[in-house]
Amino acid sequence: MSRVLLKYFIIVFSLLLSFSSFSQNKRSLEKQKRKKQKEIAYTNKLLKQTRQNKKKSFNALLLINNQINNRKQLIKTIEQEIEKIDSRIEEKNMIISSMSNDLKELQKEYAKLIYYAWKNQNSYSRVMFILSAKDFNQSYKRLQYLQQYTSFRKKQAEAIKQIQSLLVEKIQELNEKKKQKEDLIISQKDEALKLSGEKQEKAEIIKSLKQQENELLDKLKKQKREAKKLQRKIAKIIEEEAKKAAAKAKKTGKFALTPEEKLISKNFGANKGRLPWPTERGVITGTFGRHKHPVLKEVTIMNDGIDISTTPGSFARAIFDGEVARVIHISNYTVVMIKHGEYYSVYTHLTEVLVSRGDKVKAKQKIGLIYTDKEENKTTVQLQIWKGSKKLNPSGWISKK
Numbered sequence: 001m002s003r004v005l006l007k008y009f010i011i012v013f014s015l016l017l018s019f020s021s022f023s024q025n026k027r028s029l030e031k032q033k034r035k036k037q038k039e040i041a042y043t044n045k046l047l048k049q050t051r052q053n054k055k056k057s058f059n060a061l062l063l064i065n066n067q068i069n070n071r072k073q074l075i076k077t078i079e080q081e082i083e084k085i086d087s088r089i090e091e092k093n094m095i096i097s098s099m100s101n102d103l104k105e106l107q108k109e110y111a112k113l114i115y116y117a118w119k120n121q122n123s124y125s126r127v128m129f130i131l132s133a134k135d136f137n138q139s140y141k142r143l144q145y146l147q148q149y150t151s152f153r154k155k156q157a158e159a160i161k162q163i164q165s166l167l168v169e170k171i172q173e174l175n176e177k178k179k180q181k182e183d184l185i186i187s188q189k190d191e192a193l194k195l196s197g198e199k200q201e202k203a204e205i206i207k208s209l210k211q212q213e214n215e216l217l218d219k220l221k222k223q224k225r226e227a228k229k230l231q232r233k234i235a236k237i238i239e240e241e242a243k244k245a246a247a248k249a250k251k252t253g254k255f256a257l258t259p260e261e262k263l264i265s266k267n268f269g270a271n272k273g274r275l276p277w278p279t280e281r282g283v284i285t286g287t288f289g290r291h292k293h294p295v296l297k298e299v300t301i302m303n304d305g306i307d308i309s310t311t312p313g314s315f316a317r318a319i320f321d322g323e324v325a326r327v328i329h330i331s332n333y334t335v336v337m338i339k340h341g342e343y344y345s346v347y348t349h350l351t352e353v354l355v356s357r358g359d360k361v362k363a364k365q366k367i368g369l370i371y372t373d374k375e376e377n378k379t380t381v382q383l384q385i386w387k388g389s390k391k392l393n394p395s396g397w398i399s400k401k
């Protein structure tokens with residue numbers, strides 16, 4: 001193999017190794033992009049409902065915040081895609097440049113071979129070249145040389161054709177990558193324009209909500225009272241369940257949990273990060289823990305779970321197999337508490353509950369209709385997860401969709 005061909009095959013082989021990694025990264029980025037696009041489309045649907053109400057609502061602010069975050073992540077993903085394509089364009093240019101140089105060198109070599117063959121095309125001169133050898137051994141070597149020379153010339157011709165064909169292919173691939181990049185840049189600009197509009201809408205909502213400060217504070221106080229009331233009830237129920245289990249264990253000498261409850265508890269824990277959502281579709285508009293209020297800067301809010309906004313008429317679903325521990329009534333909505341061994345899942349803001357205390361439920365089973373607040377045009381369920389008396393962050397337990 002000539003030096004040119006050897007160099008060419010080394011380049012191609014090394015780029016083939018990098019192609020697999022590029023394809024995996026590309027698929028991953030495309031998956032992320034599709035996911036964000038779906039979330040944005042669904043949030044737009046929810047925002048459309050809130051916009052029907054002329055009065056700016058706190059729920060609209062939560063939704064627009066979620067939309068802005070999703071839009072930023074989508075733009076970031078598009079930027080990463082552009083970077084990856086830039087890298088591939090650079091590689092394609094390198095291949096084309098190397099192949100073009102190799103082709104020129106091969107063509108020069110082949111031209112010399114053709115010229116030499118033309119000068120020595122007389123069969124008599126070939127015979128004389130062989131017969132003029134000093135001995136038989138040298139004659140045989142000269143014959144082998146002529147045969148190898150002819151074979152090498154044919155291989156050079158084939159290599160030129162092959163490289164010419166691949167060069168056309170690589171130029172076509174390069175043009176496709178450039179077109180992909182152009183499309184992504186257009187998409188990026190379009191998303192940036194939408195993001196700018198959403199930021200402006202957020203500013204308008206905040207301005208409107210600040211004018212409703214007293215109303216917001218009243219609602220917040222009511223929510224805090226309801227949250228504390230629910231928390232006390234949950235803690236009391238968990239304590240009662242623990243006492244009953246302990247009394248049973250003392251009386252029977254068996255474990256506090258039955259074998260079935262132990263298995264459910266073990267499986268629940270093993271499925272952390274893979275549990276289904278408590279709604280068929282939805283977006284997280286309230287995160288777990290303590291946060292600064294987005295409008296009332298001097299106010300801190302505490303969330304015992306995560307809030308998931310969905311469309312009116314949606315049902316809450318059990319996130320895992322278990323048994324209904326309690327159905328609790330708070331203010332104008334209902335709460336369902338399901339026991340999964342030593343774990344509990346809690347679903348708030350329900351109406352038309354479909355289960356009762358003691359019912360066995362399966363994962364994704366409908367447990368009740370989610371309450372729709374017509375004043376704010378919002379349909380939001382809160383999911384809480386407890387392990388014994390300890391509150392857990394549900395975001396780390398449900399799947400990332």
